[in-house]
Amino acid sequence: MKRLVVFLFCLVAAAPASLAKPSVTAARVGPHPDMTRFVLELSQAPAFEIFTLQDPYRVVIDLPEVDWRIPPEGVPRGKGVIEDLRFGLFQPGRSRVVLDVKTPVKLRKVQILRPDGKYATHRLVIDLQTVSRSAFRTKNSRKIVSRAPLPAIQAVAGPSAPGKPPSDRRPTVVIDAGHGGVDPGATGVSGVAEKDLVLQYARELRRQLLAGGRYRVVMTRDSDVVLPLRRRVARGEEAGGDLFISLHANINKSRRVRGASVYTLSETASDAEAEALAAKENKADVLSGVNLDGQSPDVSMILIDLAQRETMNLSKNFANTMVGELGKSTRVLNNTHRYAGFAVLKSPTVPSVLVEVGYMSNRKEEKLLRSRAHRKKISSAIVRAIDNYFKSHG
Numbered sequence: 001m002k003r004l005v006v007f008l009f010c011l012v013a014a015a016p017a018s019l020a021k022p023s024v025t026a027a028r029v030g031p032h033p034d035m036t037r038f039v040l041e042l043s044q045a046p047a048f049e050i051f052t053l054q055d056p057y058r059v060v061i062d063l064p065e066v067d068w069r070i071p072p073e074g075v076p077r078g079k080g081v082i083e084d085l086r087f088g089l090f091q092p093g094r095s096r097v098v099l100d101v102k103t104p105v106k107l108r109k110v111q112i113l114r115p116d117g118k119y120a121t122h123r124l125v126i127d128l129q130t131v132s133r134s135a136f137r138t139k140n141s142r143k144i145v146s147r148a149p150l151p152a153i154q155a156v157a158g159p160s161a162p163g164k165p166p167s168d169r170r171p172t173v174v175i176d177a178g179h180g181g182v183d184p185g186a187t188g189v190s191g192v193a194e195k196d197l198v199l200q201y202a203r204e205l206r207r208q209l210l211a212g213g214r215y216r217v218v219m220t221r222d223s224d225v226v227l228p229l230r231r232r233v234a235r236g237e238e239a240g241g242d243l244f245i246s247l248h249a250n251i252n253k254s255r256r257v258r259g260a261s262v263y264t265l266s267e268t269a270s271d272a273e274a275e276a277l278a279a280k281e282n283k284a285d286v287l288s289g290v291n292l293d294g295q296s297p298d299v300s301m302i303l304i305d306l307a308q309r310e311t312m313n314l315s316k317n318f319a320n321t322m323v324g325e326l327g328k329s330t331r332v333l334n335n336t337h338r339y340a341g342f343a344v345l346k347s348p349t350v351p352s353v354l355v356e357v358g359y360m361s362n363r364k365e366e367k368l369l370r371s372r373a374h375r376k377k378i379s380s381a382i383v384r385a386i387d388n389y390f391k392s393h394g
């Protein structure tokens with residue numbers, strides 16, 4: 001038996017290194033008088049695509065799917081022209097690092113350095129130089145790619161949602177777990193990321209809806225990937241959605257604030273807090289380094305057409321039903337149903353609501369939010385609201 005174990009171990013150890021995911025073991029920022037150097041240390045020389053974006057200015061570094069082995073405390077703070085940085089999966093096969101930069105920059109030099117006497121790792125070295133706004137706009141060589149290319153980006157993160165089979169007459173509920181990949185969303189007091197927390201809620205809600213057999217369920221994402229807001233809305237429509245529920249968790253400067261809340265789309269916000277929340281949630285694409293192709297990421301001024309009015313009324317009805325049901329199961333905010341210009345709720349045809357399941361900045365509530373029992377409770381309240389809604393609108 002012992003010999004067998006040893007033999008298996010040898011098999012694993014002998015697997016060719018090229019099959020293993022490259023790992024990133026260190027990241028450094030070095031400010032210099034005339035440029036800022038960003039260095040990633042990797043176990044192998046990676047393929048890469050590096051480009052800049054504006055509104056706001058960012059540098060995006062795409063790599064093959066890598067194992068990010070840098071502990072949170074090892075991630076460098078902003079220095080030089082780099083203000084902040086994030087890392088995550090962009091889509092299966094492609095990892096992404098986003099650098100927020102204080103000024104427009106150009107990629108002055110990108111190089112891969114092989115292991116040498118001093119370093120045992122491969123290093124991807126990127127030199128960023130501040131340029132004027134006009135130089136940034138006129139420079140056309142803003143993308144630098146390695147000789148071995150990365151796999152192409154699939155039509156913005158994965159296939160379309162499956163359409164509804166004509167024989168299936170059940171209503172379709174679309175569940176949208178907020179954030180994902182390089183955009184973690186808010187961070188709870190225990191360190192839990194909103195993107196992970198809400199994916200668990202989305203899966204529990206799906207489980208309960210499917211168990212009842214009365215609904216078709218489509219998830220906009222079921223893994224830790226980036227999904228642009230426009231794609232989330234499009235997936236809801238392609239799936240023939242009858243309801244779209246976007247799941248989020250909130251934070252507040254005041255750690256005492258707690259309770260769930262439900263939001264619908266509106267041109268004018270119900271209150272300043274809802275407006276600020278919409279602005280924050282609408283930033284997801286910016287944080288993920290999604291190229292908006294000239295579209296402004298600022299969607300706070302959302303134009304709503306006539307076709308949307310009826311959908312908005314249905315959304316409001318559903319939101320009110322949901323507030324009633326959530327209130328029976330958990331603490332809710334005052335004026336629980338609020339509204340603002342959320343980009344993810346902008347479908348003209350699919351009634352859509354956004355639920356903030358609670359505050360991750362409140363220690364007690366965060367603990368509760370992470371528990372399986374609470375997840376089940378919130379999900380069954382949402383299921384009851386869905387049942388009530390289709391009883392009167394189905």
Ligand SMILES: [Zn+2]
Binds near residue numbers: 185186194248
């Ligand atoms: Zn969110």
